[in-house]
Amino acid sequence: MQKSKTVLITGGAVRIGREIVLSFADKGWDVVIHYNNSAKPAEKLAAEITKKNCKAYTVKADLRDAKAVSAIIPSLAKQDIKLDCLINNAALFEKDSLVDITPASWQNHMNINLFAPLQLIRDFSVQYKGGQGNVINITDGMAGWSISPAFLSYSLSKMGLAEATKLLARELAPKIRINAVAPGPTLEGKQDKPDTFIKLKKLVPLGTISSPQQVCDAVHYLLNAKSVTGQVISLAGGL
Numbered sequence: 001m002q003k004s005k006t007v008l009i010t011g012g013a014v015r016i017g018r019e020i021v022l023s024f025a026d027k028g029w030d031v032v033i034h035y036n037n038s039a040k041p042a043e044k045l046a047a048e049i050t051k052k053n054c055k056a057y058t059v060k061a062d063l064r065d066a067k068a069v070s071a072i073i074p075s076l077a078k079q080d081i082k083l084d085c086l087i088n089n090a091a092l093f094e095k096d097s098l099v100d101i102t103p104a105s106w107q108n109h110m111n112i113n114l115f116a117p118l119q120l121i122r123d124f125s126v127q128y129k130g131g132q133g134n135v136i137n138i139t140d141g142m143a144g145w146s147i148s149p150a151f152l153s154y155s156l157s158k159m160g161l162a163e164a165t166k167l168l169a170r171e172l173a174p175k176i177r178i179n180a181v182a183p184g185p186t187l188e189g190k191q192d193k194p195d196t197f198i199k200l201k202k203l204v205p206l207g208t209i210s211s212p213q214q215v216c217d218a219v220h221y222l223l224n225a226k227s228v229t230g231q232v233i234s235l236a237g238g239l
Contacts, residue, residue, distance in 0.1 A: 004054065008032040008076070008083050010063065010120070011090025013042035015187055016138070016212050020087055021045060023216035030055035032076060032083070034090065036062050057081060063090055063116035064108055073123040085134045085223065086124045088117035088161070093146065096153050106153045113157035118164060125176055132226070133176040136219050137161050141182030141236030145200065162232050169230025177229040179222040184236030185209040205238030 007024050011017040012033040018041070021031050031049055035042040035058065042058045049056035059075065061068040076083065092112040096105045121135055140147055140158040147155045165180040172178055185200040186209060201209060218233050 004028060004030045005084040006030040006032065006055075006081060007085040007087060008034060008059075008073070008120075008124075009087040009089055010034040010116070012087075013038035013045055013058075016183070016215055017087075017089045018045060019212035020089060020216055020219060021049070023220065025049045025052045025054045025056070027220070028054060029085075030057075032057045032059055032081065034059050034061060034072065036060065036090075063112040066111070066115065066119065069116045069119045070123065072120065073127055077127055082129070083124055083127065083133075084130055085136070086120055087136050087138070087219065088120060089138045090116070091138070091154075091158070093151070093154050095151055097150055098152060101152055109153035109157045110160075113154065114160045114164070117161055121164075121168065121172075121178070125172055128176060132174065134223055135172075135176060135178040136222055137165050137178070137180040138215075139165070139180045139182040139232060141184050141234035142239055143236070145185070145203070145239065165232060166230045173229055177222075177226075179228060179230065180232040181215060181218045181222070182232050182234045182236065183210050183215050184234070184239050186212060186215060186235075200239075203239060204236070208237055210235040210237065 007029050009017055009021050012021045013035040021033055024031050033042050033045055046056035046058050059072055061072050063069055092109050117137060139162045162180055165178055169178050214235055218235060222228060
């Protein structure tokens, strides 16, 4: 019997992260669900996964804390949990601009959205001993909306993650492929007003928004596209 593969998904307890976790479990993968403030949803999701005859683990870490991040993959290794795939999904999305940016806002966005993924990619590449591993970063394809001067720290951190995907692809090959998915408007968040998505649909050239299922489909396409690395797939409908 072939050993199950294992994936670590940051921010995997809620929203798009949760859907990605379920998509892997549906394909027979064991999953590691990272969370920070979502302990109950993480445990509930893990219980749901075990009913699918897959193994599910949870790991808590504040991605603002470099020391906590650096402990994630070694702590899994101590439990004999070897990763085959890493999904950098967790993100901080808050407004700031050139006028009101603060050191704290800048540092929190950069730590969570960019430096923590880089740490995890490094640690994943060190521990990976299989045939070919995969890293998939979740970036942002909404140029002119969330990628805008109104979300300055967020935008620069997500742009940095997209560029890091390209920069690291050649360095990590052939041992690891690294790609990214850049969703468009997908799920309403705390920044959105009741009419935000109505306005967004009018702005999107394709006239539709991306769904969590489409994000999962893109993730699994990249997982199976053996000759693809260093690519960012935009799901923003041309926005």
